[in-house]
Amino acid sequence: MLGADHAHSAKRYRGHVGASLIVGGVDLMGPQLYSVHPHGSYSRLPFTALGSGQDAALAVLEDRFQPNMRLEAAQELLVEAITAGILGDLGSGGSVDACVIMGTGAKLLRTLSSPTKPIQRPNQYHFAPGTTAVLSQTVKPLTLELLEETVQAMEDRSGFHFCGGSLISQSWVVTAAHCSVSPGRHVVVLGEYDRSSNAEPLQVLSISKAITHPSWNPTTLNNDLTLLKLASPAQYTNRISPVCLASPDEALPAGLKCATTGWGRLSGVARLQQVALPLVTVNQCRQYWGSRITDSMICAGGAGASSCQGDSGGPLVCQKGNTWVLIGIVSWGTSNCNVRQPAIYTRGDTAQSLLCYMPPRLPQLSHTPSGCLSQGLRLDSLYRHSPG
Secondary structure (H helix, E strand, O other), X not given: OOOHHHHHHHHHHOOOOOOOEEEEEEEOOEEEEEEEOOOOOEEEOOOOOOOOOHHHHHHHHHHHOOOOOOHHHHHHHHHHHHHHOHHHHHOOOOOEEEEXXXXXXXXXXXXXXXXOOOOOOOOOOOOOOOOOOOOOOOOOOOOHHHOOOOOOOEEEOOOOEEEOOEEXXXXXXXXXXXXXXXXXXXXXXXXXXXXXXXXXXXXXXXXXEEEEOOOOEOOOXXXXXXXXXXXXXXXXXXXXXXXXXXXXXXXXXXXXXXXXXXXXXXXXXXXXXXXXXXXXXXXXXXXXXXXXXXXXXXXXXXXXXXXXXXXXXXXXXXXXXOEEXXXXXXXXXXXXXXXXXXXXXXXXXXXXXHHHOOOXXXXXXXXXXXXXXXXXXXXXXXXXXXXX
């Protein structure tokens, strides 16, 4: 419940206050920590984070967390994680408080850290490579020539990567609506592979317009899709070319091998990663997610690898003949990126349908090899096993 003194300021969050919760406690099995999701499901986790800086905070936690940490070490880790993520994003300069839950009760620890000035977020986060309990195989990076089909990056103007996307024509990019792209705040980066390199021939383009699907529902994540109009056309090169959009009648059999790419939650990863994923039928997916799966969604994964936080808006592509087709946009999944549970993607043909109602119709968006990527991603040996 919000007090009257907080009700006014809460309005700017547009109903999202309390949409997700972190719950901790002690039962007969000992200390427990749960992340409760907006849809009502929950996950038991060793650690978690919420907020716009959660990816940076989780990277610190993944790198340094140890089971059965001493209280002093846990407090130090908490401050470092919040400083890297949440306070860095808010720039508030506020204090860090903690609530420690023990078998004898809960204790509130005030002002573990009290910055004297707002923390300035760096242009890029650099964390030492780390692992999580579900990482099962070595990460194998893509080679440069395999990256010709997608934008694969969007940044805010401070240089912080937050979402992926796919180039579908010289002037248009498709991404996820929940990325909340703002033309004045964010830019599109084309041709990037290694985020630690300053030698790549990038195209950094401003966004003139963001058109979100009119039926986008932030509560159910239905129709999670936004089209971005570039302020100036992208220049096609041997590293930058568009991807085909799936047609509404695209046949998508279960088990079809597809691929997704991104810089999502793998601590310290600078190079674009790829993972091969099998498609999952709607009925199979509903065994995990129930009625939350709608006709605008498609499921993939659950076989040991998945997309994760930071991959949102990126592509799910499947091979059709000698052409790779965008059949999905990374949307949502488990908060801990469970590789044994399928992740959810917005259907790629949703973008095609939206474009058809936008006069004038755009050129080179048909489902043909002309104007679309025909050079294939290699799926046989390039896997990114991540926590999702």
